Amino acid sequence: MGGLVDQSVPDVSAEAAVPTRATTPMLEVKDLVVHYETRGPGALFGRSQTVHAVDGIDFALQTNETLALVGESGCGKSTTGRAALMLERPTSGQVRFEGQDLATLPRRQLTAMRRHLQMVFQDPIGSLNARHTVGYAIAEPLLVHNLRPRGQRADRVTELLELVGLPADAADRYPYEFSGGQCQRIGIARALAAEPQFIVLDEPVSALDVSIQAQILQLLTDLQTRLGLSYLFIAHDLAVVGQMSDRVAVMYLGQIVEIAARDSLYTGPMHPYTQALFSAVPEPSVGADRQTVVVSGEVPSPVDPPAGCRFHTRCPMAQEVCAVEPPTLRDVGSDHQVACHFAEDAVQANPFGLHLEG
């Protein structure tokens, strides 16, 4: 990799391997496991414990597609996003980017590969270095990957600022001079600097005000269309996810419990946990029948996840088998998979009084 490498080069290798590329998803995650060792209570003498952050998940992401990972805190969605970029070393499993397993890639090659894989963070202000100008923050990926000749970098920064809707003079200012929404635009410009194909968006709008949220969601949507980006969209807000995604994976305690095409999931969620999540969303409208049932209990500890189906401790549909036999993902429709022994019954019983007609 030298200074001569410009943005047109990576496509050469892609073209060379056209026959396989056509069938290979852009990103493929297979049986991903991420465990952490921590010490339990009593830091000094506590026994070492294993946190099952991500416990065997599979998914694929196609070019120009958005897959959302949705779930509550501790479900492993952020860890999965970080592992997809090798910011977190998987305990086992594969992360294939254009067919290449990132987990086995030598360090140098991984660094070079990172150019195509970027991330936008939840905290727009905290994720920028307060001592660097906005221009430097955006140009840094160009320096790291040695992408543009020195003389062209300023032009590229201006171009990127314009792309995210900021004035060119923002380059000479510092992050504290900008609002949260503007800082998130800067974070997006920085992520786009190296012309990535794939971006992990980790709760990109959850720290923003409602009116700003919409602006950023529109920007991300437009950029995807314009640049042909693929997104892994990590979020807890189901309403936002519904407006941003082609496919959605619902996670609970380190596992995918349901994965489906957006419309299929949003008109007919089948896993009782997905149904519970949907029914818990406070809808901003005053309707007559809002009689939903609130799911009881809390998410168990990922140190000692329940045997069988991990949701069985809170599930109103649970039978004896659920405490013993872990359900695996099975097809329940076209591009709709669910990991539940009684998904069809749950649709019939509607245990949370879910009502999804617009």
Added chain:
Amino acid sequence: MLEIDDLRVSFPLERGMLYAVRGLDLTVRAGERLGVVGESGSGKSVSAAAIARMVPAPGRISSGHIRFDGSDVIGLPERDLRRLRGGQIGMIPQSPQTSMNPVITIEAHFQEALALHLGLSKAQSSDRTIELLRSVGIPDPGSRMRGYQHQLSGGMRQRVMIALAIACEPRLLIADEPTTALDVTIQAQILELFDRLVAESDLASILITHNLGIVAGHCDRVVVMYAGKVMETATVAELFARPSHPYTLGLLRCVPRLTAARTRTFATIPGSPPRVTEDAPGCPFAPRCDRVTAQCRTETPELLRIGARADGSGFASGEHSVACWHPVEFGEVA
């Protein structure tokens, strides 16, 4: 029961002044559930803090009246204020973690409050604490109360804070973004609990939130704040059916709906909420408003009751007021 009249709160900055609340008028009746919505910097949290005279330094209440049960809160000496806070007025904070003392037991928090406000002995307060914790759904309250806050999950901590807020039988409960730090299923549990307690003891409540969905499901009346001012107030049903302020309408359109089809276009409000460092005349929403005229930039619209409607449906339910020179007429938008 609570009456706020022309409340102004400001924070001195290194240079100049931040005007957090600029002339707030508000009433809460006994048993009423009021929602206060707004984005960051709207002054909603500062207003809530001002009710119990808890505006964080260096901010101060620069003018206005706050009457609670007929007595003037602004003039109260510190001693009486302590009786008010945690006694007559219960507060539920946004982050329970920083609101509890990490080195004393959960029981000790209750003991302190119950001794100060109700004069309960140690034994009496133990019994009452167990009863309170059970009522908010803490399992095994007898042993839990001897533990510390860090041993509880976020949801359980917020349950404890709610128990503490209602411990001394307040007449008004103020909750400032009580579920913002919580997951959506836990949020639903906490709001259900909040509703049950408010209904059971005929409390009045003020729920401060940025979430219009929470207002829709858990309040009777709503105040929409922007840049330290009230933009619109109405019953919840009225506000959602007939938003009158362009800002309210814009907010409602910005919120993504769970049941909406995916469109790839998002209704937005251009610009961002202001930081008010100049108490200038004019409508604060004018720079972002699509109905703006010259008048909006120079003259401050007063919060006025909406009169007879163009469609002949008569007066609004008597509760609908808006501060706008060019309000959205009913039927004007779909």
